[in-house]
Amino acid sequence: MLENLSSVTSGVDLTQVPPIHQKRLLTFVNHFIITTVSFLNKFAQTCESKLLLCDQKMQKLEAELCILEAKLNSIPGLETVGTQQAASTVVPPTVEGSELPTEVLNTST
Numbered sequence: 159m160l161e162n163l164s165s166v167t168s169g170v171d172l173t174q175v176p177p178i179h180q181k182r183l184l185t186f187v188n189h190f191i192i193t194t195v196s197f198l199n200k201f202a203q204t205c206e207s208k209l210l211l212c213d214q215k216m217q218k219l220e221a222e223l224c225i226l227e228a229k230l231n232s233i234p235g236l237e238t239v240g241t242q243q244a245a246s247t248v249v250p251p252t253v254e255g256s257e258l259p260t261e262v263l264n265t266s267t
Contacts (some may be wrong), residue, residue, distance in 0.1 A: 230236060
């Protein structure tokens with residue numbers, strides 16, 4: 159694997175290179191930490207605002223759904239029609255090779 163990196167490496171003997179000063183290294187590390195933390199704070203704030211927006215939209219939809227249900231429940235006779243249609247369209251799950259019950263066959267025609 160090191161053969162593939164031969165074009166990247168320089169011919170410098172690293173044992174002869176002086177180390178980076180501690181203050182300069184500390185400055186690099188501090189800069190990295192500051193930029194990383196500020197990015198994460200900004201990201202968290204963006205995520206929180208988007209989640210808040212989704213929550214507000216969901217609350218609005220729930221309120222609209224409650225209003226719609228109340229309007230539908232105010233129509234007389236609608237409850238019996240809805241349950242009859244729901245009962246005729248519900249088909250229980252079957253295993254391959256088994257036949258459908260006769261009640262389902264009679265209601266679907």
